[in-house]
Amino acid sequence: xxxxxxxxxxxxxxxxxxxxxxxxxxxxxxxxxxxxxxxxxxxxxxxxxxxxxxxxxxxxxxxxxxxxxxxxxxxxxxxxxxxxxxxxxxxxxxxxxxxxxxxxxxxxxxxxxxxxxxxxxxxxxxxxxxxxxxxxxxxxxxxxxxxxxxxxxxxxxxxxxxxxxxxxxxxxxxxxxxxxxxxxxxxxxxxxxxxxxxxxxxxxxxxxxxxxxxxxxxxxxxxxxxxxxxxxxxxxxxxxxxxxxxxxxxxxxxxxxxxx
Amino acid sequence: xxxxxxxxxxxxxxxxxxxxxxxxxxxxxxxxxxxxxxxxxxxxxxxxxxxxxxxxxxxxxxxxxxxxxxxxxxxxxxxxxxxxxxxxxxxxxxxxxxxxxxxxxxxxxxxxxxxxxxxxxxxxxxxxxxxxxxxxxxxxxxxxxxxxxxxxxxxxxxxxxxxxxxxxxxxxxxxxxxxxxxxxxxxxxxxxxxxxxxxxxxxxxxxxxxxxxxxxxxxxxxxxxxxxxxxxxxxxxxxxxxxxxxxxxxxxxxxxxxxxxxxxxxxxxxxxxxxxxxxxxxxxxxxxxxxxxxxxxxxxxxxxxxxxxxxxxxxxxxxxxxxxxxxxxxxxxxxxxxxxxxxxxxxxxxxxxxxxxxxxxxxxxxxxxxxxxxxxxxxxxxxxxxxxxxxxxxxxxxxxxxxxxxxxxxxxxxxxxxxxxxxxxxxxxxxxxxxxxxxxxxxxxxxxxxxxxxxxxxxxxxxxxxxxxxxxxxxxxxxxxxxxxxxxxxxxxxxxxxxxxxxxxxxxxxxxxxxxxxxxxxxxxxxxxxxxxxxxxxxxxxxxxxxxxxxxxxxxxxxxxxxxxxxxx
Amino acid sequence: xxxxxxxxxxxxxxxxxxxxxxxxxxxxxxxxxxxxxxxxxxxxxxxxxxxxxxxxxxxxxxxxxxxxxxxxxxxxxxxxxxxxxxxxxxxxxxxxxxxxxxxxxxxxxxxxxxxxxxxx
Ligand SMILES: Cc1cc2nc3c(=O)[nH]c(=O)nc-3n(C[C@H](O)[C@H](O)[C@H](O)COP(=O)(O)OP(=O)(O)OC[C@H]3O[C@@H](n4cnc5c(N)ncnc54)[C@H](O)[C@@H]3O)c2cc1C
Ligand code: SF4
Ligand code: FES
Numbered sequence: 001x002x003x004x005x006x007x008x009x010x011x012x013x014x015x016x017x018x019x020x021x022x023x024x025x026x027x028x029x030x031x032x033x034x035x036x037x038x039x040x041x042x043x044x045x046x047x048x049x050x051x052x053x054x055x056x057x058x059x060x061x062x063x064x065x066x067x068x069x070x071x072x073x074x075x076x077x078x079x080x081x082x083x084x085x086x087x088x089x090x091x092x093x094x095x096x097x098x099x100x101x102x103x104x105x106x107x108x109x110x111x112x113x114x115x116x117x118x119x120x121x122x123x124x125x126x127x128x129x130x131x132x133x134x135x136x137x138x139x140x141x142x143x144x145x146x147x148x149x150x151x152x153x154x155x156x157x158x159x160x161x162x163x164x165x166x167x168x169x170x171x172x173x174x175x176x177x178x179x180x181x182x183x184x185x186x187x188x189x190x191x192x193x194x195x196x197x198x199x200x201x202x203x204x205x206x207x208x209x210x211x212x213x214x215x216x217x218x219x220x221x222x223x224x225x226x227x228x229x230x231x232x233x234x235x236x237x238x239x240x241x242x243x244x245x246x247x248x249x250x251x252x253x254x255x256x257x258x259x260x
Numbered sequence: 261x262x263x264x265x266x267x268x269x270x271x272x273x274x275x276x277x278x279x280x281x282x283x284x285x286x287x288x289x290x291x292x293x294x295x296x297x298x299x300x301x302x303x304x305x306x307x308x309x310x311x312x313x314x315x316x317x318x319x320x321x322x323x324x325x326x327x328x329x330x331x332x333x334x335x336x337x338x339x340x341x342x343x344x345x346x347x348x349x350x351x352x353x354x355x356x357x358x359x360x361x362x363x364x365x366x367x368x369x370x371x372x373x374x375x376x377x378x379x380x381x382x383x384x385x386x387x388x389x390x391x392x393x394x395x396x397x398x399x400x401x402x403x404x405x406x407x408x409x410x411x412x413x414x415x416x417x418x419x420x421x422x423x424x425x426x427x428x429x430x431x432x433x434x435x436x437x438x439x440x441x442x443x444x445x446x447x448x449x450x451x452x453x454x455x456x457x458x459x460x461x462x463x464x465x466x467x468x469x470x471x472x473x474x475x476x477x478x479x480x481x482x483x484x485x486x487x488x489x490x491x492x493x494x495x496x497x498x499x500x501x502x503x504x505x506x507x508x509x510x511x512x513x514x515x516x517x518x519x520x521x522x523x524x525x526x527x528x529x530x531x532x533x534x535x536x537x538x539x540x541x542x543x544x545x546x547x548x549x550x551x552x553x554x555x556x557x558x559x560x561x562x563x564x565x566x567x568x569x570x571x572x573x574x575x576x577x578x579x580x581x582x583x584x585x586x587x588x589x590x591x592x593x594x595x596x597x598x599x600x601x602x603x604x605x606x607x608x609x610x611x612x613x614x615x616x617x618x619x620x621x622x623x624x625x626x627x628x629x630x631x632x633x634x635x636x637x638x639x640x641x642x643x644x645x646x647x648x649x650x651x652x653x654x655x656x657x658x659x660x661x662x663x664x665x666x667x668x669x670x671x672x673x674x675x676x677x678x679x680x681x682x683x684x685x686x687x688x689x690x691x692x693x694x695x696x697x698x699x700x701x702x703x704x705x706x707x708x709x710x711x712x713x714x715x716x717x718x719x720x721x722x723x724x725x726x727x728x729x730x731x732x733x734x735x736x737x738x739x740x741x742x743x744x745x746x747x748x749x750x751x752x753x754x755x756x757x758x759x760x761x762x763x764x765x766x767x768x769x770x771x772x773x774x775x776x777x778x779x780x781x782x783x784x785x786x787x788x789x790x791x792x793x794x795x796x797x798x799x800x801x802x803x804x805x806x807x808x809x810x811x812x813x814x815x816x817x818x819x820x821x822x823x824x825x826x827x828x829x
Numbered sequence: 830x831x832x833x834x835x836x837x838x839x840x841x842x843x844x845x846x847x848x849x850x851x852x853x854x855x856x857x858x859x860x861x862x863x864x865x866x867x868x869x870x871x872x873x874x875x876x877x878x879x880x881x882x883x884x885x886x887x888x889x890x891x892x893x894x895x896x897x898x899x900x901x902x903x904x905x906x907x908x909x910x911x912x913x914x915x916x917x918x919x920x921x922x923x924x925x926x927x928x929x930x931x932x933x934x935x936x937x938x939x940x941x942x943x944x945x946x947x948x949x
Contacts, residue, residue, distance in 0.1 A: 049701035060466040139370030
């Protein structure tokens, strides 16, 4: 078991913002009983159930896979269901809504922008010609699967957008998760939609905005490595641009991966 | 109140809802379809499914065998015509979602891989590592984005169905973010709202699985079916209830008691750890009662031992199991056995539908865990339900599209009035109420307590009666709830109250049905009626809401090929 | 976002240091170009220029520029190893090995140039 702090209570500072009464977000302190196996989300639920029912936040799965429960814990974006109180030695623990997003209320942020960007990169299999179902599945080798698999693990939790200073400064930026998902489809051996995705990816506000701070990859709870996806997309885009000068139509799947 | 009109309204954006949406649009592309969901679709609880999705995709397998396994798993309560349709359409659905980009794990020859699963006599469970539900959900969701005719109402909470002239014509929804009610009218409505595990204290189900759709249909007079059958999964992490997938046993994991014995060889000599879930969950409880389990802060537990599989296999096939165990209990399955105990997992029962997903209420369809077709009978086989979401989601979507093409325009005026009534009800009863003294959390915990004590793995008349009594009291206490948050925007206290309201209804149908079933079958084990009773059953119970309380009707099981026989593993 | 965002987290800070290191690399290059111009302007001017470079201020500048250039180069190899996927048959080579090999190659080439220059 991990190091224990054996505290019996814990102090939290939680951002509150109710649009009908508050002109701007402010902090509120709570002190609640705690045990070593409590995650931050458990603490929030304790507050909601027993101290202050008006505190609002999103959650569902409590197992780090639905992507709803991201908040800032002491200034770092985290999944509140996957981070333990015992790992924070200093009190109070500060809990704020994810940065870089508009606040709807308390810890709830507005992710509409991401939903629009996700759709813009066409995150679905695009075929020149569909294979009829009767002909069965597309064969895909373990290596072909492995090429994109990491990038398909994104749970849309938005921690990477919160960590990205470029997104903070230029909200138009496509951002890490959408870029990673676009790249995921470009790498998929079943997909032929590279060219259709290119306008969204290689546009002014697409991948070239990225300056490779790399923090998206550091905070990603699912090891998606969006920073790598972004950089490799840049290389692949540059290569296919070059390629189209020299050899029109030279963009295959291996060119997509961007190197090797 | 705003009113918006569509052809089809889908409530729920999990695997079933998304599959139904796409099927409806493929059937009739010009339809306007709205997907209404209380969370963003990719947050739906399908996301947490780990192990896999069953279908006959190998030559050594056959549809008949899949059907036989499913019927036997159901303890002969599944409707066999439905099972046959299900197994026949399952392989096509697996290919379809493969074409939509689902990253299925692959064999060296590039075909989708299969793994062993409980109650399946051969390897037939297709999987995407141990995040199958996650990958299926995201593949479906991302594919759904390409349909421009599909409108999404994300974070809209449906509070009631709208009907006129004996047909369902829309829903009333609370726009959680906007803090307002909306009247959504349509020619037809499909419920895909998932299960109700949250009526129990210890469950693998996420916060959103509160049985809303079951209660919505029940209140609209639609019968619920087989509600007494609640599946316990044998292997949940103590404390959190986080699921350790059955795939870990499919890949060769052992269950060990405190003496280090593989106790399943006593209870299921042939299939051992791969017996059906009801059998294993009961075996664990029997081991607890015999004093052969470990004691822990969250109750007794047994060990799930994966150590002999080796690090490479665990990393390749069960990475999520490793991640979850490390994160939540601080143990590494490569070197430590995992503590596990049975945990509420799945509702076999649900809204009564036929094979096309249509309910007795004209214009209302249901699919996925909320529905009861039933291919699951008294016990679902692991990995059948994701496939069920696909097969019956697609069927319901297509059937609803055909229905919508024929159905008349809804009468918007009168529906708007009904919606206004519903708004008044919710506002007066909850949002604007002046204080009683009951807290939401206390009522919820009381419900949890009696559901576990009376309607758990082993049941008997005395405890069930007590459970029913307490649930009735809870209804009364519910009218004395303390006042709640008055803020309109993102009021999660309001949604919590609405969910509790739904859950109490669903819990009541579970306990009442269990009280009436005088036999032991599948997941329903009565200590006072230990045997399966084929003389009076196999029958489904239909439970219908009436002002005088629930009404029960028998519905005979459809038997085509497989006569009830003794069930052993 | 506040202008001080890069002070919020040590990794942001290191990122800014890396961005900032380019200033020194650029300044060094400008100096180098001036040196070439000096060479073209004749031996005397060039000598004068070289002498000026012996002043402590300039030595300090070069020391700092050297450190920043090293930081920039090392992080550059580290970053490229995150982008470049190197496959050997079916396995992907660990990126640390790739970065290590790149740095090694860089040292060898630099060493070669240095030797050539000092001998010749
Ligand atoms: C941990 C876990 C692991 C599992 N593993 C497997 C497995 O390996 N194989 C397998 O076959 N099955 C598995 N299952 C079962 C299977 O995942 C579920 O039965 C299935 O995903 C249910 O899908 P669904 O579409 O019916 O519902 P869900 O995915 O639960 O979606 C319900 C939807 O309804 C919406 N909704 C609910 N109420 C309302 C309302 N009032 N207003 C608006 N919207 C509403 C929700 O927002 C959500 O979008 C597992 C289940 C769990 C819990
Ligand atoms: S890339 Fe990682 S951090 Fe970003 S949304 Fe996806 S899972 Fe979350
Ligand atoms: S609650 Fe689902 S990721 Fe945290």
